[in-house]
Amino acid sequence: MTDRRQFMLSASAAALAAALPGSLLAQEATRIGFVYVSPIGDAGWTYQHDLARKELEASLGSKVQTRFVENVAEGADAERVIREFAASGHKIVFATSFGYMNYVERVARQFPNVTFLHATGYKSGRNFGNYNARFYEGRYLNGVIAGRMTKSKILGYVGAFPIPEVLQGINAFTLGAKSVNPDIEVRVIWVNSWYDPGKEREAAMTLISQGADVVTQHTDSTAVVQAAEERGVYAFGYHSDMSKYGPKAHLTATTHHWGEFYTRTVNAVLAGTWKAENIWGGFKDGMVRLAPLNPAIPAAVQAEVKALEEKLTAGTFHPFTGPIVDQAGKERLSAGAVMDDVALGKMDFFVQGVASRLPNTR
The missing domain is CATH 3.40.50.2300 (Response regulator)
Known part of the structure; x- marks a missing residue:
């Protein structure tokens, strides 16, 4: 497994980087970070979020460049990873575990121009929303x-x-x-x-x-x-x-299926129409x-x-x-x-x- 402490460029984004000049990619692609609480593996909570990340890439193509860090403990390490994403030019950060909530809230205050989404929590702010499934x-x-x-x-x-x-x-x-x-x-x-x-x-x-x-x-x-x-x-x-x-x-x-939500949310951020809200979807929402x-x-x-x-x-x-x-x-x-x-x-x-x-x- 690749060291979880390194930001990881997805395969599709890497292929895009090889095909386009670096300056063009940097200008056009919105950088998005994902923080995972467990290894991706081939089943389970993190696996489902990573499938959704890939669905997001497939939907938006060269508009986005996604990175992830897996197996991040719910503690000071989570705050470090979330802050590093924000500080390194990522405009959207998805933090996918309940125990990340307070750290997302803290970092969101420090980076008002970054959009933060937190899974399964209940706190929110001007640039900080949460999402969950029923x-x-x-x-x-x-x-x-x-x-x-x-x-x-x-x-x-x-x-x-x-x-x-x-x-x-x-x-x-x-x-x-x-x-x-x-x-x-x-x-x-x-x-x-x-x-x-x-x-x-x-x-x-x-x-x-x-x-x-x-x-x-x-x-x-x-x-x-x-x-x-x-x-x-x-x-x-x-x-x-x-x-x-x-x-x-x-x-x-x-x-649990997050792909449509991720794509819809990123599209809203790119269009400048996103507003913080509490999303809680069930069967009727897919x-x-x-x-x-x-x-x-x-x-x-x-x-x-x-x-x-x-x-x-x-x-x-x-x-x-x-x-x-x-x-x-x-x-x-x-x-x-x-x-x-x-x-x-x-x-x-x-x-x-x-x-x-x-x-x-x-």
Whole structure:
């Protein structure tokens, strides 16, 4: 793997540089930087963002020149990389992990003529916007499938960090499963990392040993799907279609697609029409999709999921529709009410059906 501390010129931009005089390239190409929290690999969170970067290049051609730095930890190193992009002439910087948020905010103040976009956070500024996908929509559908497919009625979930984004997914998965199988329970193990294949595998194996016959994860590697394939249980991939790592285990995956958003955003910046906003897209926006369904899923269940997907796309169904009750029996949402985006963004509880407890973060 190329040293992540070096800015990396993409293959297509490199080909362009070889074909055009350097001065012409410098005048015409808008330089865009991408900061990745994990290795690109061939599946997962960073892989999906890199596919989108390549889609951006293919769409805008010589108008843009993209660079990326992968495997950047959420800390001082992230601030350094973000600042180096801005200081070296990059006019747009995409920072693709929750833990980059405060660093993006700080650097954005120092470089008011650079446009910054941050994935999965909630802060913004004049030259600083954020974007996210409604992962929970796909998770609810995964839960419905899990509830139909489980025999043990124990589902396993490997989580990265107990932040609202991850809690939304766990709760939606649980609500989906309980909507078709009220007796299920979901067990969660935290690995405190977005990408650590060793810890992810160990957590999955532990959940399977506890009786989980369907597992999934909100982490970046394929380790959970691989563990499920090895142990003969079912799994859902995340971020990407991970079926090649578990052809029998992989039921489907909630996949995320950023290419159209990246191209649209860069076009707006180039046209001078971009304004900071909070983007949160789901099925109806094409930012969330399901990977192909495993033929092991009965036809009736596939039809059930397809019908729900159509309702999500049409905006006629919301996974967080009341009544919603937390683990302690407290009603968090009354019958018929729909949880708004503000409440979703502050989610700090598990719903009934999650057997594990949230870690004490106070």
